[in-house]
Amino acid sequence: MKRPKWKKAEFEEIEYKPLNIKELLVEMKDISELIVDLAYSAVLFNSNEIGEEVRYLEVRMNKLNYQIRMMAMLAVRATDDAEKLAGILQIAEAAENISNAATGIVDLLSVKHSHPILPHLIRESDENLRPIEIYAKSSACDKDIATLNIGSETGVRIIAIRRGKDWIYGPGKTTVLKAGDMIIGRGPDSGLQTLKDFLKGKIEVLE
Amino acid sequence: MKRPKWKKAEFEEIEYKPLNIKELLVEMKDISELIVDLAYSAVLFNSNEIGEEVRYLEVRMNKLNYQIRMMAMLAVRATDDAEKLAGILQIAEAAENISNAATGIVDLLSVKHSHPILPHLIRESDENLRPIEIYAKSSACDKDIATLNIGSETGVRIIAIRRGKDWIYGPGKTTVLKAGDMIIGRGPDSGLQTLKDFLKGKIEVLE
Numbered sequence A, B: 001m002k003r004p005k006w007k008k009a010e011f012e013e014i015e016y017k018p019l020n021i022k023e024l025l026v027e028m029k030d031i032s033e034l035i036v037d038l039a040y041s042a043v044l045f046n047s048n049e050i051g052e053e054v055r056y057l058e059v060r061m062n063k064l065n066y067q068i069r070m071m072a073m074l075a076v077r078a079t080d081d082a083e084k085l086a087g088i089l090q091i092a093e094a095a096e097n098i099s100n101a102a103t104g105i106v107d108l109l110s111v112k113h114s115h116p117i118l119p120h121l122i123r124e125s126d127e128n129l130r131p132i133e134i135y136a137k138s139s140a141c142d143k144d145i146a147t148l149n150i151g152s153e154t155g156v157r158i159i160a161i162r163r164g165k166d167w168i169y170g171p172g173k174t175t176v177l178k179a180g181d182m183i184i185g186r187g188p189d190s191g192l193q194t195l196k197d198f199l200k201g202k203i204e205v206l207e
Helices: A005-011 A021-044 A048-075 A079-110 A117-122 A150-154 A189-199 B005-011 B021-044 B048-075 B079-110 B117-122 B150-154 B189-199
Strands: A128-133 A157-163 A166-169 A182-187 B128-133 B157-163 B166-169 B182-187
Touching: A021 A048, A021 A079, A021 A128, A021 A157, A021 A166, A021 A182, A021 B021, A021 B079, A048 A079, A048 A128, A079 B021, A079 B079, A128 A189, A150 A189, A182 A189, B021 B048, B021 B079, B021 B128, B021 B157, B021 B166, B021 B182, B048 B079, B048 B128, B128 B189, B150 B189, B182 B189
Parallel strands: none
Antiparallel strands: A128 A182, A157 A166, A157 A182, B128 B182, B157 B166, B157 B182
16 A cells, blocks of 8 residues: 555645745635535545545644745734734634644544444435546546536536645636646536546547 | 524524434435535635624534434434444544534634735636525515526525524525525626626616
C-alpha cells in the first residue's frame, strides 16, 4: 500500500511564507465549504479516495491557519488593527473547526463495523460528489472547461480542482484542465460516469 | 426590539418525539451544509437577519441531536445494533460540531469594531445567498417553483425554505410557495433583487 498523500503533506515542514491575509481567508472559507460536502460523500460512498482528499484539505487548513496567525500578528501596528484582525482570526478559527468536524466524519471509514449501514441511510439526493483524475491520454487535457461543454453534456459542475499540492476552488469557464489534475465534480450519477470515462480517455468526445 | 425567533425556540421544552433515525440524520446533514454557507453570508453582508437564521438552525440542530441519541439508545437490542448506531451518532455529533463552528462565525456580528473590514475582504463571488420572505400579496403564493420560472427568469436557486418552525431543504420543482415562507436563495445579486421584489408583491410577474 502506498503511503497516503496527506501523510506526506502532514510531515512537510511548516514554513512561514508571506502571503496576503485576504487570499488566506478566502482559501480557508472555500476549504471549509468544500470539506463538509466531501466528508459526507466519503462516508456515503464508503470511499477512501474521497476520504484522502478530506484529510489532505484538513492538513492544508492547519497550515493556512498557522500562516494567517503569523500574518495577523506581524500586521498589527495599533489597537484599531488588532480589533480588525481579531475578527479575521475568529473566522479563520471557525473555518478550521468546521474542517476538524468534517474530518471526524471521515474517521468512520476506518471503523470496519459501523459504516455498511450508512450508504443506505442517507444517500438519496440525485446529485453526488466525486473526485475524478484526468489521465494524460484524455482529449480533455489542455482544454478549458467551456470548450469541452462539460456542464451541458453531462450536467456535472466542477467545484474544485487539485493540481499537485495546489487547489483551484470554483474554477471558471476559462480554467484549463491538465493531465494529472484531480477534479471534484458534482452532478447526477450517469453524468459523473460519462465524465469519468472521458477524463480517463476511454471516450474521445463528450456528446 | 422584538425578541429574536431563535430565543423563543431555545426555551421551548425539548420533547422526545418518536421519529425515524434516517430522517433525523438527513436533516442534520442538510442543516450542517446550509449553515456554513449562511454563516459566511451573514458576516459578508453584515446581516443580522441571516445571522438569526443561523441561530435558529443551530437550536434546531441541538434538538435533533438530542432526539437522535434518544432514538439510538432505544433502538439498541444487540452489540451489532450498537456498532451501527455508534457510527450514526458520530456523524450526528460531527454535524452538530460543524453547526457550532458556524455559529462562532455569526458571533462576530455582535462585535461592533471587528466586522467593517470583513465584507470587503472576502465578498468576491458573483453568487450570493439571501433570505427573502414571501408576502401574502405576492402572486407567487400557492404556486409551485417550476410554474413561476424562478430559475430561468432570475438565475436564483431556492436552496431551502423555512415555513414556521419547519424547514424544507433542497425544495423541488413541485414545491408550492406559501405566504409567510422564508426562502433562502442563491444566485446573482440582480436576480436576488428581482426575486425579492416579486416575493414581496412589488412586481406582478417575473419576465
